[in-house]
């Protein structure tokens with residue numbers, strides 16, 4: 001079976017790793033950078049932007065691809081799934097219409113409202129700065145300001161975290177509208193939700209979903225959750241599938257919201273097939289929806305895909321055949337801690353073209369998994385790009401051991417200009433999160 005994975009980041013390296021566990025698979029890749037991990041696994045690759053739909057389709061046809069998996073969101077917005085399907089190539093990813101759940105944040109909020117799905121926040125969108133200002137004042141400046149379209153997770157600004165007061169809020173609103181950040185002269189203003197965020201990833205066959213263990217990502221660049229937003233600096237998950245601040249009942253409510261979203265998409269005539277994930281926040285008033293994404297999370301898929309015991313390709317086929325309800329998914333019950341290595345200056349001005357030395361065999365000996373991200377391999381050396389470089393995932397029964405393994409493995413990644421958020425998955429930071437949630441619940 002010929003399988004094409006679109007994308008060259010760590011999330012896609014983890015997808016390729018999961019695909020490679022299946023028997024009789026020939027792996028192909030389309031990536032714009034030369035990811036050394038994917039290069040090694042693939043029998044062939046095309047160096048091309050994932051958003052060049054025509055070239056990806058042509059490559060898939062030329063190589064008699066049986067199944068395509070798409071990692072990032074940008075090609076979904078351009079209708080890559082639709083074009084591949086039109087050409088008779090099975091693609092386990094949402095269509096352009098279904099992917100609007102991520103690519104148009106206002107559309108997502110409208111859908112959730114129309115179908116009376118729980119987890120809603122007050123919101124409105126604006127193209128007029130003065131009108132936006134009035135709404136921000138109405139919400140006492142306790143708002144999240146979001147471009148309506150895609151920004152790689154870096155466009156959201158939240159009061160108290162990224163700005164303070166009406167002047168700074170309006171200044172960002174103006175920046176988004178004037179510069180069409182996210183592709184439109186429009187801004188979404190949402191009520192700020194206070195709590196602890198978590199990610200719930202699932203497989204969807206259009207009607208049924210199968211959910212994976214909950215994960216917590218760390219969006220902020222610096223230790224202690226400071227600094228600018230990033231694509232995600234690292235994440236952790238627990239062996240029981242929950243999080244230290246997240247109960248089974250909270251988890252089940254998240255699952256129910258995701259299921260209702262898949263049902264709503266179905267009713268709207270855009271059946272959702274492929275991986276989907278909910279970015280939720282647990283607040284004192286229950287679970288609220290932050291975002292719904294039309295793909296796996298990055299870094300969050302690296303916490304869960306390495307634990308899959310069920311054949312990943314079989315799961316993809318069940319999504320496509322709409323037979324997920326018959327499938328019992330099996331996972332190893334392990335805790336995981338994932339930390340990204342990024343170029344110095346990442347999130348502000350990355351140091352590009354800096355060499356990174358990776359002792360892959362030593363990393364392997366620690367038991368950790370290594371996933372390359374946006375690096376470029378030249379000859380036998382690895383160089384940084386502007387984006388995240390690689391991720392290391394520690395896996396163990398206990399979270400503290402997974403964190404220790406991850407840190408040990410990271411000692412074999414060296415570079416003069418790299419940065420890591422070492423506090424992710426540590427006892428201190430996790431206690432802080434649990435205490436935060438307890439305070440909010442008045443415990």
Ligand code: GLY
Pocket residue numbers: 153217231232293296297298299300
């Ligand atoms: N973890 C953030 C994202 O994948 O968008």
